[in-house]
Amino acid sequence: xxxxxxxxxxxxxxxxxxxxxxxxxxxxxxxxxxxxxxxxxxxxxxxxxxxxxxxxxxxxxxxxxxxxxxxxxxxxxxxxxxxxxxxxxxxxxxxxxxxxxxxxxxxxxxxxxxxxxxxxxxxxxxxxxxxxxxxxxxxxxxxxxxxxxxxxxxxxxxxxxxxxxxxxxxxxxxxxxxxxxxxxxxxxxxxxxxxxxxxxxxxx
Amino acid sequence: xxxxxxxxxxxxxxxxxxxxxxxxxxxxxxxxxxxxxxxxxxxxxxxxxxxxxxxxxxxxxxxxxxxxxxxxxxxxxxxxxxxxxxxxxxxxxxxxxxxxxxxxxxxxxxxxxxxxxxxxxxxxxxxxxxxxxxxxxxxxxxxxxxxxxxxxxxxxxxxxxxxxxxxxxxxxxxxxxxxxxxxxxxxxxxxxxxxxxxxxxxxx
Numbered sequence: 001x002x003x004x005x006x007x008x009x010x011x012x013x014x015x016x017x018x019x020x021x022x023x024x025x026x027x028x029x030x031x032x033x034x035x036x037x038x039x040x041x042x043x044x045x046x047x048x049x050x051x052x053x054x055x056x057x058x059x060x061x062x063x064x065x066x067x068x069x070x071x072x073x074x075x076x077x078x079x080x081x082x083x084x085x086x087x088x089x090x091x092x093x094x095x096x097x098x099x100x101x102x103x104x105x106x107x108x109x110x111x112x113x114x115x116x117x118x119x120x121x122x123x124x125x126x127x128x129x130x131x132x133x134x135x136x137x138x139x140x141x142x143x144x145x146x147x148x149x150x151x152x153x154x155x156x157x158x159x160x161x162x163x164x165x166x167x168x169x170x171x172x173x174x175x176x177x178x179x180x181x182x183x184x185x186x187x188x189x190x191x192x193x194x195x196x197x198x199x200x201x202x203x204x
Numbered sequence: 205x206x207x208x209x210x211x212x213x214x215x216x217x218x219x220x221x222x223x224x225x226x227x228x229x230x231x232x233x234x235x236x237x238x239x240x241x242x243x244x245x246x247x248x249x250x251x252x253x254x255x256x257x258x259x260x261x262x263x264x265x266x267x268x269x270x271x272x273x274x275x276x277x278x279x280x281x282x283x284x285x286x287x288x289x290x291x292x293x294x295x296x297x298x299x300x301x302x303x304x305x306x307x308x309x310x311x312x313x314x315x316x317x318x319x320x321x322x323x324x325x326x327x328x329x330x331x332x333x334x335x336x337x338x339x340x341x342x343x344x345x346x347x348x349x350x351x352x353x354x355x356x357x358x359x360x361x362x363x364x365x366x367x368x369x370x371x372x373x374x375x376x377x378x379x380x381x382x383x384x385x386x387x388x389x390x391x392x393x394x395x396x397x398x399x400x401x402x403x404x405x406x407x408x
Binding site (some may be wrong): 048054111114119122124127128131132149150152153154156157158159160161162164165168169170171172173174177181184185186188189193194198199200 | 235249284315318319321322323328331332334336353354356357358360361362365366368369373374375376377378381385388389390392393396397402403404
């Protein structure tokens with residue numbers, strides 16, 4: 001029995017927080033099973049045993065529910081919108097700066113996301129979808145048609161590694177570095193993954 | 205009481221495997237407390253309650269003991285030697301290729317190292333020392349005198365992130381990519397961290 005089923009069988013939720021928690025548990029399962037595109041608000045609400053209108057009420061919609069399901073900061077989609085509005089040639093710089101701004105403010109939240117995704121396949125699937133579809137995939141697909149999935153995945157290697165070193169493994173030179181040092185050092189590498197020459201298409 | 209102390213109090217080791225395990229437990233503590241440079245073979249052996257000659261017998265010396273203590277493949281120091289022998293301008297390519305060759309062959313070993321370092325401070329300290337002193341620090345210090353510690357740490361962000369995506373979070377585009385695709389895509393970024401322009405020295 002999944003956690004969402006177990007929650008539902010325990011009976012109808014009384015308070016709003018119960019509804020919210022049931023939706024999150026259901027969302028984690030459905031997003032992991034069906035992907036972000038495949039999952040529907042109706043299906044998630046049904047598995048949680050609550051009305052679909054509660055998704056809008058608590059999370060503002062499917063996107064907000066997904067962000068909450070992986071415990072990412074709620075402002076991430078809005079930040080990606082802002083990154084997309086500026087000069088494509090400096091998107092890497094905006095991404096590095098936003099990443100550090102968001103996660104520096106959250107204390108141990110990055111470590112919690114990574115630990116969860118490193119130990120549970122459901123959480124890993126959510127994080128992969130978040131990184132490729134909602135964060136780097138959205139940015140890359142606006143910038144180039146050359147292997148967008150590979151580019152988004154390469155961006156993920158750099159940024160997850162930055163987060164690991166700053167927030168989880170806490171390497172002194174990365175943990176204590178000021179933002180400008182890291183932006184100047186890392187942004188050109190991220191920009192290359194976004195729009196630069198990443199080599200010929202490999203024969204398979 | 206530390207694990208090494210606890211092991212010692214349980215009495216003298218009889219078999220060789222016990223000696224080896226006692227040295228590994230002691231090494232993890234002493235390396236984490238005193239760093240790789242500060243730790244001595246004599247001190248590690250004393251804490252394990254065994255003769256210092258056993259370090260050479262089981263691990264070939266301090267370096268081999270350190271590599272075993274973090275569960276890295278024993279051939280890593282030799283591979284770094286080979287990377288240092290070639291053209292400095294292609295060191296990034298050799299590092300990415302060697303990284304993938306070593307860890308692709310070890311199945312879940314990379315994930316085990318990272319999970320351990322993500323949950324225990326002692327293991328994290330060992331991994332930081334391994335990355336900065338034994339792997340990237342050794343390479344960087346041969347190539348440049350410009351902020352070698354920062355450069356080694358930046359290399360760590362990229363390579364730990366690559367390992368996270370290929371072996372732990374298993375993002376399909378990175379997990380299934382052939383070696384040449386990843387080397388071509390990632391090596392220039394690593395080379396920039398090793399020898400390229402990473403920006404001015406930040407005023408502190």
